[in-house]
Amino acid sequence: MEMIINQIEKEYGPLSSDCKNEIIKHIHFLTFKKGEIIVREGQYSDKIYFIVEGAARAYYLVDGKDVSDYFAFENEFISSIISFFGHQPSPHYIELVQDSIVIEVSRKSFDTLSKRFHDFEHLIRIVVTKVMLQQQERISSILFQSAEQRYKHILSIRPDIIQRVPLKHIASYLGMTLETLSRVRNPKT
Amino acid sequence: MEMIINQIEKEYGPLSSDCKNEIIKHIHFLTFKKGEIIVREGQYSDKIYFIVEGAARAYYLVDGKDVSDYFAFENEFISSIISFFGHQPSPHYIELVQDSIVIEVSRKSFDTLSKRFHDFEHLIRIVVTKVMLQQQERISSILFQSAEQRYKHILSIRPDIIQRVPLKHIASYLGMTLETLSRVRNPKT
DNA sequence: CGCCGAGTTGAACTGAATCAAGAAACGTGG
DNA sequence: CCACGTTTCTTGATTCAGTTCAACTCGGCG
Numbered sequence: 520m521e522m523i524i525n526q527i528e529k530e531y532g533p534l535s536s537d538c539k540n541e542i543i544k545h546i547h548f549l550t551f552k553k554g555e556i557i558v559r560e561g562q563y564s565d566k567i568y569f570i571v572e573g574a575a576r577a578y579y580l581v582d583g584k585d586v587s588d589y590f591a592f593e594n595e596f597i598s599s600i601i602s603f604f605g606h607q608p609s610p611h612y613i614e615l616v617q618d619s620i621v622i623e624v625s626r627k628s629f630d631t632l633s634k635r636f637h638d639f640e641h642l643i644r645i646v647v648t649k650v651m652l653q654q655q656e657r658i659s660s661i662l663f664q665s666a667e668q669r670y671k672h673i674l675s676i677r678p679d680i681i682q683r684v685p686l687k688h689i690a691s692y693l694g695m696t697l698e699t700l701s702r703v704r705n706p707k708t
Numbered sequence: 709m710e711m712i713i714n715q716i717e718k719e720y721g722p723l724s725s726d727c728k729n730e731i732i733k734h735i736h737f738l739t740f741k742k743g744e745i746i747v748r749e750g751q752y753s754d755k756i757y758f759i760v761e762g763a764a765r766a767y768y769l770v771d772g773k774d775v776s777d778y779f780a781f782e783n784e785f786i787s788s789i790i791s792f793f794g795h796q797p798s799p800h801y802i803e804l805v806q807d808s809i810v811i812e813v814s815r816k817s818f819d820t821l822s823k824r825f826h827d828f829e830h831l832i833r834i835v836v837t838k839v840m841l842q843q844q845e846r847i848s849s850i851l852f853q854s855a856e857q858r859y860k861h862i863l864s865i866r867p868d869i870i871q872r873v874p875l876k877h878i879a880s881y882l883g884m885t886l887e888t889l890s891r892v893r894n895p896k897t
Numbered sequence: 898c899g900c901c902g903a904g905t906t907g908a909a910c911t912g913a914a915t916c917a918a919g920a921a922a923c924g925t926g927g
Numbered sequence: 928c929c930a931c932g933t934t935t936c937t938t939g940a941t942t943c944a945g946t947t948c949a950a951c952t953c954g955g956c957g
Contacts, residue, residue, distance in 0.1 A: 637826040644833040654843040
């Protein structure tokens with residue numbers, strides 16, 4: 520428990536001990552098996568999850584096609600951001616990609632903590648800012664880079680992802696089909 | 709001045725009068741002519757701008773091609789987010805699309821206010837969250853929709869944009885060429 | 898074993914880009 | 928108020944990166 524809060528502080532900035540103590544009262548530990556689905560399309564999901572161990576994936580189902588939108592590994596957050604932050608029905612599913620240990624925080628707790636602790640509000644601002652910057656990079660990657668460049672790019676920033684997630688999910692995350700990804704990885708020459 | 713702060717509160721949530729008074733000390737008004745460039749690629753830009761009147765545009769120049777990435781109109785913020793929030797050289801240019809009145813806030817002021825006022829920190833969190841949600845929508849728009857659907861979509865959420873910004877900028881924002889946008893707007897049938 | 902999901906490979910197809918040329922609209926200065 | 932150049936937009940013909948459809952391989956696991 521200490522270790523987890525330490526990780527968060529290391530990753531996102533320090534917290535007062537008051538705040539830390541209060542956070543502990545508001546969170547729940549959950550364990551899931553690989554393949555479990557914790558958020559479904561259409562649902563109002565007012566939970567945000569922090570991956571203690573394992574991995575999760577947010578994806579769209581658009582006319583039957585599974586399109587990955589986000590991956591989270593140890594010490595990262597995941598939620599249906601449209602639902603959690605936008606207060607709308609989730610367009611995403613979220614599933615566990617491996618057996619996982621997860622912390623769940625409800626929006627109610629989240630709002631209470633934000634209101635009460637300046638440093639919690641700051642933490643959230645940092646988390647959201649990081650997501651925003653990641654998305655910015657993703658947008659320019661999709662707009663400016665070829666399929667091959669996008670694959671090389673993800674290899675360079677998340678080399679581990681290839682080991683932990685099936686290629687089909689990576690392909691759809693990169694905005695290409697599995698076939699295209701396969702060709703990009705095994706050029707004819 | 710009062711009016712501007714009112715607008716901000718209306719758009720993003722209330723501020724204490726302490727905070728408001730302090731904000732006023734930290735901001736600068738600037739006026740620009742249409743076409744003026746206020747941020748250039750490669751520059752470390754540590755300013756964020758709020759459009760009081762007029763309109764601005766952030767864009768990339770990728771091998772000579774001008775690609776719009778963001779538009780801001782009255783009561784909206786604009787900055788090179790990679791530079792302002794990510795502390796990196798800006799990949800963007802920012803230009804004024806019309807004669808404009810703008811408020812400038814430096815990152816130093818920004819950080820001071822965030823540290824000092826819980827409600828300012830909250831304001832920023834809300835601003836950043838809105839950008840994140842917009843980007844999320846943009847990503848799914850690019851991934852799932854055809855050129856025609858993307859155009860119709862922007863028409864539905866920002867009908868005014870067509871009047872205020874040349875089509876070529878809208879085309880590149882939507883991730884298509886000017887020619888394709890033209891065809892989408894004037895179908896043969 | 899035999900089956901099933903994951904990945905590879907091939908061939909045909911397609912939405913949008915590119916290249917090219919011209920038409921409209923839009924200042925700006927005489 | 929008009930002429931002229933510049934920028935904005937349209938239209939057509941061709942090309943191409945990536946999709947789609949389909950068949951096949953491989954590795955694991957009941």
